[in-house]
Amino acid sequence: MAVIKTENLSYVYGEGTPFRKIAVDNVNIEIEEGEFVGVIGHTGSGKSTLIQHFNGLLRPTSGKVFVDGEELWKDKSKLRALRFKVGLVFQYPEYQLFEETVYKDIAFGPTNMGLSRDEIDRRVRETARMVGLSPSLLEKSPFDLSGGQKRRVAIAGVMAMEPKVLILDEPASGLDPKGREQILGLIRDYHKTTRNTILLISHSMEDVAKHSSKILVMNNAQVFCYDTPQRVFHRANELEQMGLAVPQITRVFNRLKARGISIDEDVYTVDFGRKLLLERLKKE
Amino acid sequence: MIKDITIGQFFPGKSPVHRMDPRVKIVLTMVFIIMLFVADKIWGLLIGIAFTVFAYAISRIPGKMILKCLKPIVPIIIFTAVLNLFFIRTGKKLFEAGFILITDDGVNTAVFMVVRIICLIVGTSLLTYTTSPIDLTDAIERLLSPLKLIKVPVHELAMMMTIALRFIPTLIEETDKIMSAQKARGADMETGSIVKRARALVPVLIPLFVSSFRRAEELALAMECRCYHGGEGRTRMKQLKVSCVDFVAVAVTVVFFAGIIVINHLV
Amino acid sequence: MSDFIQAKNLKFSYINEIEEPPVRTEVLKDINLEIHKGEFVAVLGHNGSGKSTLAKCFNAINIPESGTVTVNGLDTKDEDNLLEIRKTAGMVFQNPDNQIVATIVEEDVAFALENMGVEPNEIRKRVDEALKTVGMYEYREHAPHKLSGGQKQRVAIAGVIAMQPECILLDEPTAMLDPKGRAEVMKTIKQLNREHGVTIVLITHYMEEAAQADRIVVIDSGDIVMDNVPKKVFSQVSTLKNLGLDVPQVTQLAYGLKKAGYDISTEIITEDECVEALERILADA
Numbered sequence: 001m002a003v004i005k006t007e008n009l010s011y012v013y014g015e016g017t018p019f020r021k022i023a024v025d026n027v028n029i030e031i032e033e034g035e036f037v038g039v040i041g042h043t044g045s046g047k048s049t050l051i052q053h054f055n056g057l058l059r060p061t062s063g064k065v066f067v068d069g070e071e072l073w074k075d076k077s078k079l080r081a082l083r084f085k086v087g088l089v090f091q092y093p094e095y096q097l098f099e100e101t102v103y104k105d106i107a108f109g110p111t112n113m114g115l116s117r118d119e120i121d122r123r124v125r126e127t128a129r130m131v132g133l134s135p136s137l138l139e140k141s142p143f144d145l146s147g148g149q150k151r152r153v154a155i156a157g158v159m160a161m162e163p164k165v166l167i168l169d170e171p172a173s174g175l176d177p178k179g180r181e182q183i184l185g186l187i188r189d190y191h192k193t194t195r196n197t198i199l200l201i202s203h204s205m206e207d208v209a210k211h212s213s214k215i216l217v218m219n220n221a222q223v224f225c226y227d228t229p230q231r232v233f234h235r236a237n238e239l240e241q242m243g244l245a246v247p248q249i250t251r252v253f254n255r256l257k258a259r260g261i262s263i264d265e266d267v268y269t270v271d272f273g274r275k276l277l278l279e280r281l282k283k284e
Numbered sequence: 285m286i287k288d289i290t291i292g293q294f295f296p297g298k299s300p301v302h303r304m305d306p307r308v309k310i311v312l313t314m315v316f317i318i319m320l321f322v323a324d325k326i327w328g329l330l331i332g333i334a335f336t337v338f339a340y341a342i343s344r345i346p347g348k349m350i351l352k353c354l355k356p357i358v359p360i361i362i363f364t365a366v367l368n369l370f371f372i373r374t375g376k377k378l379f380e381a382g383f384i385l386i387t388d389d390g391v392n393t394a395v396f397m398v399v400r401i402i403c404l405i406v407g408t409s410l411l412t413y414t415t416s417p418i419d420l421t422d423a424i425e426r427l428l429s430p431l432k433l434i435k436v437p438v439h440e441l442a443m444m445m446t447i448a449l450r451f452i453p454t455l456i457e458e459t460d461k462i463m464s465a466q467k468a469r470g471a472d473m474e475t476g477s478i479v480k481r482a483r484a485l486v487p488v489l490i491p492l493f494v495s496s497f498r499r500a501e502e503l504a505l506a507m508e509c510r511c512y513h514g515g516e517g518r519t520r521m522k523q524l525k526v527s528c529v530d531f532v533a534v535a536v537t538v539v540f541f542a543g544i545i546v547i548n549h550l551v
Numbered sequence: 552m553s554d555f556i557q558a559k560n561l562k563f564s565y566i567n568e569i570e571e572p573p574v575r576t577e578v579l580k581d582i583n584l585e586i587h588k589g590e591f592v593a594v595l596g597h598n599g600s601g602k603s604t605l606a607k608c609f610n611a612i613n614i615p616e617s618g619t620v621t622v623n624g625l626d627t628k629d630e631d632n633l634l635e636i637r638k639t640a641g642m643v644f645q646n647p648d649n650q651i652v653a654t655i656v657e658e659d660v661a662f663a664l665e666n667m668g669v670e671p672n673e674i675r676k677r678v679d680e681a682l683k684t685v686g687m688y689e690y691r692e693h694a695p696h697k698l699s700g701g702q703k704q705r706v707a708i709a710g711v712i713a714m715q716p717e718c719i720l721l722d723e724p725t726a727m728l729d730p731k732g733r734a735e736v737m738k739t740i741k742q743l744n745r746e747h748g749v750t751i752v753l754i755t756h757y758m759e760e761a762a763q764a765d766r767i768v769v770i771d772s773g774d775i776v777m778d779n780v781p782k783k784v785f786s787q788v789s790t791l792k793n794l795g796l797d798v799p800q801v802t803q804l805a806y807g808l809k810k811a812g813y814d815i816s817t818e819i820i821t822e823d824e825c826v827e828a829l830e831r832i833l834a835d836a
Contacts, residue, residue, distance in 0.1 A: 043700075095462065108470075112470030177795065178795030256830065259830060277808060277833075450653060499648070502649035505644070506652075
């Protein structure tokens with residue numbers, strides 16, 4: 001069953017003013033439970049606006065949004081409960097930390113859900129472990145941590161709400177290569193253990209290519225395509241035309257193909273490219 | 285979008301009024317205020333109205349902007365009118381019912397005061413409609429610069445104003461973002477008592493303060509890197525120059541002012 | 552002529568005075584580095600390696616604890632040199648929002664020149680030139696907060712080049728930008744280096760950006776661990792990975808093939824080189 005579904009979803013900013021702008025234009029999409037979806041699109045393509053509809057932060061100008069089969073905005077009193085099913089981690093989430101201790105900050109979401117103290121404690125400790133924060137850090141002030149640790153606290157704060165869908169907007173931005181790999185690694189591990197749906201918004205095609213089971217490409221307020229990485233990168237030329245940078249490795253293989261070397265498959269990770277080349281070299 | 289809001293009420297344009305030196309504009313606005321208070325008869329005020337209408341006409345500010353600037357002071361206008369109408373008991377009796385007594389003096393004064401207030405607000409608003417906040421800050425800095433002699437930190441105050449103007453939109457955007465983030469964590473900012481709502485703001489205000497301090501620190505560093513060392517020895521790219529437009533404006537204002545004085549004596 | 556920027560036995564520590572007793576963290580241990588005029592140097596290193604601290608030693612924001620740093624012959628320790636050094640080595644920071652002072656683009660670009668006491672007509676001329684160089688001249692009367700990240704960063708660069716510095720230090724200028732903004736900024740930086748001969752020190756986390764430099768300096772816990780042309784630096788794939796860094800994808804691929812026993816250079820850092828090399832080994836096989 002689709003855990004998130006939209007029907008003719010549109011969103012217009014500044015209706016009736018000279019700044020009127022269609023940010024999301026008639027989007028119909030169904031995201032299956034358990035997918036790891038990479039969301040790409042350049043700035044202003046509508047991807048951020050679209051995902052803010054998935055947990056009811058924005059109300060559609062027209063159209064419907066369903067979460068776990070229930071329609072958002074149909075009954076406003078239910079909105080908050082439905083919002084807990086979709087966790088949203090904004091870009092640079094460390095700037096939303098505010099509590100005195102790491103523990104309290106991670107507990108903020110679960111407390112708002114009205115859970116019991118024991119349940120909150122279990123969740124805080126479990127998610128802290130999951131994001132690689134040692135128990136000794138829990139009683140520290142979040143403002144005393146390093147940049148990378150702060151970000152983990154912020155991510156844990158959303159994971160602790162145990163949402164069915166976890167949306168992360170550029171979770172690795174501003175980090176060094178190792179930091180990037182660690183954050184993306186923990187998201188992948190979280191996906192493996194919980195089998196919850198993940199939506200990962202990223203500018204890095206390399207990251208999206210490496211981790212996603214499906215890719216959603218937004219362009220000009222519309223869904224350009226929603227498909228497997230294999231099929232999406234098959235349209236590498238179109239992606240480049242809309243100003244998206246395809247992975248370097250994809251470009252290399254496409255250029256080889258253009259030079260008349262027959263390569264049947266679409267390559268979008270280094271590992272796969274190497275495997276493909278090695279098999280080919282051995283055969284010949 | 286939230287970032288499209290404009291600060292102040294500047295209405296960009298290229299009219300003669302826009303092109304005036306902001307310093308001259310500020311001084312003439314003050315002269316205008318004095319003019320309104322010098323006028324002691326409704327006829328004198330009519331000249332003030334004429335002046336206002338004339339200034340708006342050449343600045344090409346749309347008429348609806350006049351209504352917009354009056355909206356917030358409607359209660360004051362009504363209050364003034366009522367006060368003068370009912371409490372002035374001299375002059376010829378026009379209407380009487382119980383304790384209510386309305387006289388011709390009352391009516392005259394009420395009209396006079398209301399017209400004066402409207403004129404005052406509409407006229408001074410033209411300054412902010414035709415001058416960008418940055419030009420205003422700039423002009424104030426230069427007009428006040430003699431105060432430097434008595435150790436008033438004029439440059440520093442103006443710099444603070446500029447930075448505040450620069451960062452207001454940035455901080456509004458940031459507030460919006462933090463609010464969304466906390467809402468996504470289940471913070472409830474829309475329901476409950478005032479106390480509860482005030483408390484719900486803590487998760488927004490603390491991150492906002494923290495980030496403002498970080499911004500302030502980074503900005504200070506960036507300013508230092510660009511050789512900022514206070515107002516001493518500083519030059520400005522945009523030189524304020526008094527031009528023909530300003531002389532004409534001064535002349536026109538003097539004519540109107542003279543008109544008021546003449547009318548005061550004649551009527 | 553001596554080297555443009557020279558660091559000799561440079562040591563630097565941060566002192567946290569809030570703690571009791573004050574805590575001292577040694578950030579730069581013993582740095583010896585020379586940067587030549589007109590060079591494009593990329594500085595790599597993981598977060599906390601000391602690379603930002605180093606850059607801030609080059610324009611007298613940080614003053615060495617011991618050792619010396621000279622910029623164009625001027626010692627950063629000497630307070631009298633301060634403004635001259637800041638004029639010579641301008642700095643651009645990571646967050647474009649936090650380095651723009653004025654509410655109008657051209658006013659911001661003029662900021663440094665106004666501080667330096669330059670004549671108004673000269674300011675106007677230099678501001679226009681700087682804005683044209685970064686391709687933001689049409690936006691000169693815009694409000695900075697309505698620009699995109701890449702545009703804001705170009706305005707910040709214009710604000711620095713208006714000072715006509717001989718060197719620009721950029722501290723992760725692309726970290727907060729999208730790929731389009733990143734490309735715009737990189738293009739501007741390269742153009743300044745190639746066409747205007749400006750010395751560039753670029754701190755970055757993006758290996759593709761570092762690959763475009765003339766020279767890469769790798770810093771790890773306050774020491775310089777590598778200093779060479781990009782080809783040589785990136786050929787050390789495993790060393791870089793151990794330092795928490797990465798290599799371009801094409802280098803990674805070549806390295807993988809080399810390890811499997813194929814005859815391919817590990818000094819491949821561009822797409823062109825990779826395509827050539829792959830075509831050759833596929834043809835040989």
